[in-house]
Amino acid sequence: MQAACDDHGIELRPHIKTHKMVPVARMQLEAGARGLTCAKIGEAEAMLPSGVRSLFIAHSLVDPAQGRRLAALAEQLDDLRVAVTSEVHVDALARVAQASGRALSVMMAIDSGLGREGVRSAAAAERTASALTKYPQLRLSGFYTHEGFFYGLPPAEQTAKARVLLDHLIAVRNAVDSKLPLWPGCSVTAKLLTSMAPGVVQAVRPGSYVFGDLSLCATTGIMERNEVALHVLATVVDKPEPGLALIDAGSKTFSSDKTAEGVSALAADGRDIKVVRVNEEHGYLRGSEVDALKIGERLVLIPAHVCTVVNLTDRVVVTSGSQVTDTWNVDARGRVQ
Ligand SMILES: Cc1ncc(COP(=O)(O)O)c(C=O)c1O
Numbered sequence: 001m002q003a004a005c006d007d008h009g010i011e012l013r014p015h016i017k018t019h020k021m022v023p024v025a026r027m028q029l030e031a032g033a034r035g036l037t038c039a040k041i042g043e044a045e046a047m048l049p050s051g052v053r054s055l056f057i058a059h060s061l062v063d064p065a066q067g068r069r070l071a072a073l074a075e076q077l078d079d080l081r082v083a084v085t086s087e088v089h090v091d092a093l094a095r096v097a098q099a100s101g102r103a104l105s106v107m108m109a110i111d112s113g114l115g116r117e118g119v120r121s122a123a124a125a126e127r128t129a130s131a132l133t134k135y136p137q138l139r140l141s142g143f144y145t146h147e148g149f150f151y152g153l154p155p156a157e158q159t160a161k162a163r164v165l166l167d168h169l170i171a172v173r174n175a176v177d178s179k180l181p182l183w184p185g186c187s188v189t190a191k192l193l194t195s196m197a198p199g200v201v202q203a204v205r206p207g208s209y210v211f212g213d214l215s216l217c218a219t220t221g222i223m224e225r226n227e228v229a230l231h232v233l234a235t236v237v238d239k240p241e242p243g244l245a246l247i248d249a250g251s252k253t254f255s256s257d258k259t260a261e262g263v264s265a266l267a268a269d270g271r272d273i274k275v276v277r278v279n280e281e282h283g284y285l286r287g288s289e290v291d292a293l294k295i296g297e298r299l300v301l302i303p304a305h306v307c308t309v310v311n312l313t314d315r316v317v318v319t320s321g322s323q324v325t326d327t328w329n330v331d332a333r334g335r336v337q
Pocket residue numbers: 015018037058145146148185186187188205206207208209
């Protein structure tokens with residue numbers, strides 16, 4: 001990812017929500033990432049030991065009680081940016097800025113089809129920008145979007161949809177100020193956008209690319225299963241009937257997130273074994289190779305959605321081949337505020 005960005009002179013500002021680990025953030029920065037993206041102030045605080053100097057908190061901050069933490073964070077950085085996510089969000093953000101006692105650089109969210117945060121039109125962007133001018137402590141510094149709906153698009157449709165995405169972002173941005181930077185780019189689109197839009201896109205903010213998961217291997221074809229770096233090691237604990245085995249990992253390991261086919265995880269070695277249902281501490285295995293499993297056998301599984309899996313564990317074990325080389329704490333685990 002860093003090489004793709006470097007090739008086209010685009011900044012990489014990875015979202016740390018996927019790994020939440022200082023050693024991984026450090027590696028991203030050492031490889032050349034220009035800064036980090038976080039969803040929450042707590043995540044940002046947890047990443048400070050990585051040596052990060054530039055951070056973007058891509059969420060709707062509304063609580064003035066967070067002002068002091070924001071100020072403390074800003075003091076330890078060269079560049080802290082926050083998000084304004086709609087016209088009605090402006091006043092609430094201004095109260096947070098006032099409580100922080102600082103001027104804040106603000107990135108305006110543009111909804112590009114996900115239907116979550118972000119201005120819905122060029123007119124809404126103009127109104128939001130004009131509402132910001134009421135508050136001298138809020139300085140509009142650019143635009144961002146999270147185009148998460150690309151996870152449902154096969155490779156053949158991605159380039160055309162990326163063109164539509166870019167045209168939309170440019171039109172909305174130009175309605176406000178054509179000189180302000182654009183920061184789109186999730187794990188599905190980031191490489192495509194770097195090649196399509198040098199000079200248009202300033203930065204991309206992918207998250208889950210860092211480890212990969214079944215979502216990135218499915219419809220989008222962004223990754224192959226053998227490229228996924230994070231696995232769940234689970235143990236077969238029972239075989240209560242033919243065609244069914246149970247493992248000691250359920251929704252408290254995989255979360256409730258599943259692939260579009262309803263699968264929580266798949267065997268990483270390619271055997272036809274899938275986690276088709278989860279209770280809190282049980283996973284239900286089905287597939288043609290389930291009956292050959294033995295009780296006590298360890299299974300290496302690729303999860304459907306890596307970000308929620310990492311957030312459910314205290315530590316990850318780092319391996320190289322069959323050797324354990326390290327153990328890393330999930331530093332920002334549970335830092336949801
Ligand atoms: C605001 C924002 N930026 C970036 C990302 C990273 O997306 P991905 O993990 O698909 O690369 C997300 C993911 O949810 C997000 O919400």
